[in-house]
Amino acid sequence: MRTPQASETRPDADTALQVGKYTFQSRLLVGTGKYATFEQMAQALDISGTDCVTVAVRRVNLDPAKGESLLDHVDRSRYTILPNTAGCFDAESAVRTSLLARDLLETDLVKLEVLGDEKTLLPDPIGTLEATEQLAAAGFTVMVYTSDDPRLGVRLADAGAACIMPAGSPIGSGQGVLNPNAIRILMELVSQPVVVDAGVGTASDAALAMELGVEGVLLNTAIAGATEPLRMAAAMRSAVHAGRNAFLAGRIPIKLYANASSPMEARIAGAGSGA
Amino acid sequence: MRTPQASETRPDADTALQVGKYTFQSRLLVGTGKYATFEQMAQALDISGTDCVTVAVRRVNLDPAKGESLLDHVDRSRYTILPNTAGCFDAESAVRTSLLARDLLETDLVKLEVLGDEKTLLPDPIGTLEATEQLAAAGFTVMVYTSDDPRLGVRLADAGAACIMPAGSPIGSGQGVLNPNAIRILMELVSQPVVVDAGVGTASDAALAMELGVEGVLLNTAIAGATEPLRMAAAMRSAVHAGRNAFLAGRIPIKLYANASSPMEARIAGAGSGA
Amino acid sequence: MRTPQASETRPDADTALQVGKYTFQSRLLVGTGKYATFEQMAQALDISGTDCVTVAVRRVNLDPAKGESLLDHVDRSRYTILPNTAGCFDAESAVRTSLLARDLLETDLVKLEVLGDEKTLLPDPIGTLEATEQLAAAGFTVMVYTSDDPRLGVRLADAGAACIMPAGSPIGSGQGVLNPNAIRILMELVSQPVVVDAGVGTASDAALAMELGVEGVLLNTAIAGATEPLRMAAAMRSAVHAGRNAFLAGRIPIKLYANASSPMEARIAGAGSGA
Amino acid sequence: MRTPQASETRPDADTALQVGKYTFQSRLLVGTGKYATFEQMAQALDISGTDCVTVAVRRVNLDPAKGESLLDHVDRSRYTILPNTAGCFDAESAVRTSLLARDLLETDLVKLEVLGDEKTLLPDPIGTLEATEQLAAAGFTVMVYTSDDPRLGVRLADAGAACIMPAGSPIGSGQGVLNPNAIRILMELVSQPVVVDAGVGTASDAALAMELGVEGVLLNTAIAGATEPLRMAAAMRSAVHAGRNAFLAGRIPIKLYANASSPMEARIAGAGSGA
Amino acid sequence: MEGRITIRVNGADQELDAGTSVAGLIAELQLRPELVAVEVNRELVARAEREARELIAGDVVELVTLVGGG
């Protein structure tokens, strides 16, 4: 069990999320894909309260009528940019993508994804492990997307990952955290921060993830794909705050039934006993 | 399905919770039982953001060294007080308690509880229905604690209840909402607001309840019994906001797997296909 | 907790299901509705191993080309017939239907259903309670279909019901037992046998219901509506046997992880410790 | 989706479980650990109906007062013996153990386990993959214990495993199948038979696993650790039969509510409509 | 026509000879008596009373049997 750390000052005071040398005030990490417009994306990021946003690396569009750049809409003084290797199906292309991102962004932070197939977008454990080793050796701060297999998480930690990011459920599936116990065991086995990445569909999913004691939640589709993305951004900000503080506050135990919240003494005559 | 109502202004703008003639800005209703001190209770209420607090009616302590009154610590200009009939095991004592509370508080609002036994504190459906009829006839605005039986909820609505309050799970059990489908069906069958009362144990329980589309959540033990009640009050405030806005925002659909959040086009040469 | 009763003889020896003066060797009760043909129904009943089958009471078809009767296909020396009051929406019609069935079948057994609405087919608690009182007073052995509200079950038991039959989930919904804890509490509160009626969709639902300690399971659509009804009849027979014996056998406790089933001693040199 | 295969003859007729060149009539595989006596073990195996039993390889006890051998109690003409590599924490010792077992039993069947740590007994994905490659190359029929990571299953299949055996939950934890969706996806991605190994605690767990469409269930503690192991052996035999046939029979779809099993036509006058 | 009366059976009009008993109605409709139960004007007419119970004009009869149900 990760021990909750109490605070003296504000009742909801919290420590920051630390990943290697990077510090994030918010425990909600947000992707930039699938928004209707850059303006909508920028508003959603703002409302979400995040200070870490993920981006993908893709070929430049050489078409003469080139549109604006994503980076024109993301204030780098406010947000740490976390480039991902989404779309890579082997370690080599993931490493190449990471090197390109580092050169472009002058950051050594990377969200490593090495996928197994296009249908499920589930991570390939072996390619992921190889790339983790290579990137860690090359000085990257590797935040690694993985399955919730706890012993695979240990392997990735041993290979130098700075943050283990198990999928709650498949990318974009909106199923939430399907196996909370796997996440719990993973947290017992590694000392690196654990962040749930992928699968969160709605606010209670994010809250439940945080209540397990993970250090953060990364999501994209849940906000961008909602009917009202800005409102869902507000919901997710609250959900991560709610789940985190519920974890730190120490919830009541679960019982089969009944514990009166009003006193059973001093009731008026005739109130009865129900016996 | 209750249709979410969008808003134009703030992304998380919301309507108020209306129960009969009473209007609540917060959708979190909080009990006043089981706190270590009145000061802690007052702080928890403040942090929770509620504007409706439940209280119980009990015999005055005739002991010379009488303590302070609860009412000295609840600002009635800020909070609507919702007296309950907790501890009553038949309709008659519940009605008597309601009359006493109305005289004391000059309010016709009552949270009706008619319990079946002391062990489970589950509501007695027949006594509850009888008391609802009598109180509604006597002009009360009845917020009625009940099981999640949808057709019992219809009976209570027909008997004049202003708000149906199904237990998510037994009082103080912290099991959350055990049967979301029963709550969903209840909402289809009655036009009165539905508020989940009892059983919420942690933040994700409250968020999940609100995501079902209920109009509010009432809880007590989850905050008062937490290791850090003030922090849990903050968590619950956020959780209700999160769940409500996730409901209004329209969540993404649930799939077995995979929907890429990063584009699959324009990837670098050699990224592979995973086929 | 209902205490499992062990046996000395066959490892899966069991007592019979006793409802009032009626004794059933099988704990699976099966409905006769929705089969493609009477022949299929008769085969399904045979394969299921049941000795109690439910039937409905309906107006005789006065059309000249009248078909065969259901009773031509149900061997009354083998099966106890349990007439239901399905389709009745008030106590009066349910009582009338019961009287007709008793006259026709010369049985005082009745499965009482008083429904609340045609959309959900959920039981009306008040009509159900009224009819239970009247039928019990008229000498019927009342097996009463109800919600899983435990205190409503107590009311029905007090009114004279011989068997309490909570819905696991709505009729024909196939959702299984949505709230196992409600069933558990009901069993603590009443001494009458509890039989799960309605909602079972597949074999594991029936097994899980029996593992809670209920005395039997009643189902119809799960068999008749399966792609292969006869195979599903075999599955349900096994499922009830499986769940019942698992309950009686006393299952292993649930742990977060790990208890080796192979010994950790005397392993070969070099097997390692994984530390 | 694995397509259920119907049968013409007995309603519950089924194909055999085929693993490489081995054919098993029962889809329940049973371990031999943790029984009170060899006699109890032999009875439990008999009652379970299994024809494949797992055993562990350990150092001979050199003590003069040597007890009987396990093999004296397992009729090899009836049961195929499946030696495991339980207790091995690296590929090398697992391969050595497999070679010893093959020499002893003159079988090339092996249940491969390469564990990550003694606390959780969860499998090490890398050691497991290495050992699978080596054993497949050495001609073994490898039934491999693994996490439920679907892409790891693909890697193991590609490495030559004959049967993929994901843990439903940690060994001996009795939590059942924690992530049914992972098992479903695994079945879509590999052509080898999938058998759930580990985690089954009670009958409904086994039934539910089979309903997912897996080819078999392997368990040990659930029977040996029950209060009445022989009764639980009977329960598990029925549960696997129940779940398998429910899968093959094609269950009814799940709905929010209500589908009458008794006809709504031709009801008596006054039955009402509940509208 | 003299000697004929009209009653309601299962929601539809039915003509029959005045003086017909419940048992007679069942016979006339070619129903198997052991497979039906009868209400007249929402009151059960028990099996033993079918012979004696004479139907009169305007009687509302329910003739029921058993069908598949769950």
Add this chain to the structure above:
Amino acid sequence: MEGRITIRVNGADQELDAGTSVAGLIAELQLRPELVAVEVNRELVARAEREARELIAGDVVELVTLVGGG
């Protein structure tokens, strides 16, 4: 003693002067009147009636207030 009566208050005997009103009882017990509600013989005595309502021997009084509850 003449002029004294005994009533029950919250389940215990209480002596007081004959002729004491409900309001008088509240004062004698040093309770804050705005924080209590009163039943006599299981009937509410409303705030406005406390002065006028005289207690008599054998009356059963419930004096209640608000406490923490959920």
Add this chain to the structure above:
Amino acid sequence: MEGRITIRVNGADQELDAGTSVAGLIAELQLRPELVAVEVNRELVARAEREARELIAGDVVELVTLVGGG
């Protein structure tokens, strides 16, 4: 034509003057240099080397930027 070479850029042929550097290619394509990263023949050409690195016929160039992703 003498002095012109053909390379591959992002999967398509591209003609340019012999002797053009990576930085020159970026300029010719009117890309904002701070928003792209470059590989030549699957090796990163770091920002500091773009001026010095001359492209030759047959080079395979990847020019990438950042887009929305999760």
Add this chain to the structure above:
Amino acid sequence: MEGRITIRVNGADQELDAGTSVAGLIAELQLRPELVAVEVNRELVARAEREARELIAGDVVELVTLVGGG
């Protein structure tokens, strides 16, 4: 003593006559040969080689059998 050697069997020292084969060791330990498998120095000694394989001082022998397991 001449003609005696020490080997390790299942983690403990064992003395035996020089020239003893694996099969001889099994016999000396009164084990049922069909119920054991043997490694010497982490290499399997197959059933067919037990007679021929002579043990020498310092050999590390594993003698295994089957036990209950899951």
